[in-house]
Amino acid sequence: MEIKKVYAVYFSPTRGTKKYIEGIAGRISPDFEAIDLTKPKLREKVYIFKNTDLVIFGVPVYAGRVPSVPDGIFSRIYGNSTPAVFNVCYGNRDFDDALLEEKDLCEEKGFKGIAAASWIAPHTFSDKVAAGRPDGNDEAKMSEFAKKVKALLKKDLDSIKELSIRGNRPYKEVVPMPYHPSGNESCTRCGNCISVCPTSAVDINDPRKTDNDRCINCLACVKNCPSHSRNIYNPMFGIIIKGIEEKLTADRKEPEFFL
Numbered sequence: 001m002e003i004k005k006v007y008a009v010y011f012s013p014t015r016g017t018k019k020y021i022e023g024i025a026g027r028i029s030p031d032f033e034a035i036d037l038t039k040p041k042l043r044e045k046v047y048i049f050k051n052t053d054l055v056i057f058g059v060p061v062y063a064g065r066v067p068s069v070p071d072g073i074f075s076r077i078y079g080n081s082t083p084a085v086f087n088v089c090y091g092n093r094d095f096d097d098a099l100l101e102e103k104d105l106c107e108e109k110g111f112k113g114i115a116a117a118s119w120i121a122p123h124t125f126s127d128k129v130a131a132g133r134p135d136g137n138d139e140a141k142m143s144e145f146a147k148k149v150k151a152l153l154k155k156d157l158d159s160i161k162e163l164s165i166r167g168n169r170p171y172k173e174v175v176p177m178p179y180h181p182s183g184n185e186s187c188t189r190c191g192n193c194i195s196v197c198p199t200s201a202v203d204i205n206d207p208r209k210t211d212n213d214r215c216i217n218c219l220a221c222v223k224n225c226p227s228h229s230r231n232i233y234n235p236m237f238g239i240i241i242k243g244i245e246e247k248l249t250a251d252r253k254e255p256e257f258f259l
């Protein structure tokens with residue numbers, strides 16, 4: 001393969017995925033270009049990649065799947081027999097069918113997977129789960145993975161066999177969480193939540209309100225609220241967090257490579 005440019009293309013509301021994808025891309029080519037598809041405006045643009053590009057894709061895992069944003073994360077991204085590396089980032093439970101789904105979505109659009117990997121970052125719902133990741137071991141794994149990808153780039157694209165990724169089709173059915181963030185009386189209407197929301201779910205005229213049909217519960221608004229006004233106030237959410245912490249803090253999941 002003759003690769004002239006490396007791109008890091010990701011969706012990352014709370015920036016865990018971004019760390020991994022930029023970390024991997026930077027280890028393959030220090031002058032990589034990042035395309036951050038988190039904000040809705042950036043997903044409106046059409047991106048067409050060449051067969052001399054290498055695209056490192058990354059999404060977080062939501063309920064074992066690729067996050068379902070109203071307009072689709074990769075809907076305006078096109079490849080042209082473009083070599084690609086697929087990645088998912090998850091909160092120490094499992095990635096289920098998300099990596100396979102990401103591969104299917106991108107390969108349908110003209111990309112050819114040469115490698116894939118899963119990575120672990122703090123769980124959106126509790127920083128106690130996978131706290132401090134990526135850590136030194138994860139950084140070493142990123143270096144090992146980047147080295148393996150670089151070795152693959154020496155081969156012809158046609159000689160690379162179809163990736164075999166852990167996951168099932170049909171993909172796991174998602175049962176959406178019925179609780180969503182809102183702002184309380186301490187909201188100063190600063191608008192941070194509006195600017196970080198990846199699905200335009202926060203009401204522009206009244207940022208205390210959320211369009212629950214658009215909200216994907218990424219909690220970017222909660223984590224970026226300077227007055228700590230935004231949260232999921234339903235008591236059931238506290239029970240969900242407790243369950244997640246009980247189940248997911250005992251074991252440490254490790255990155256998996258598919259090459």
Ligand SMILES: Cc1cc2nc3c(=O)[nH]c(=O)nc-3n(C[C@H](O)[C@H](O)[C@H](O)COP(=O)(O)O)c2cc1C
Nearest residue numbers: 012013014015016017060063064091093094123124
């Ligand atoms: C709605 C939702 C569903 C999630 N589902 C899973 C899951 O199925 N498995 C898992 O291990 N982590 C799950 N997580 C945790 C995220 O995958 C994890 O925190 C990821 O690092 C977030 O990526 P980001 O920081 O790039 O936004 C979920 C998070 C959210 C918000």
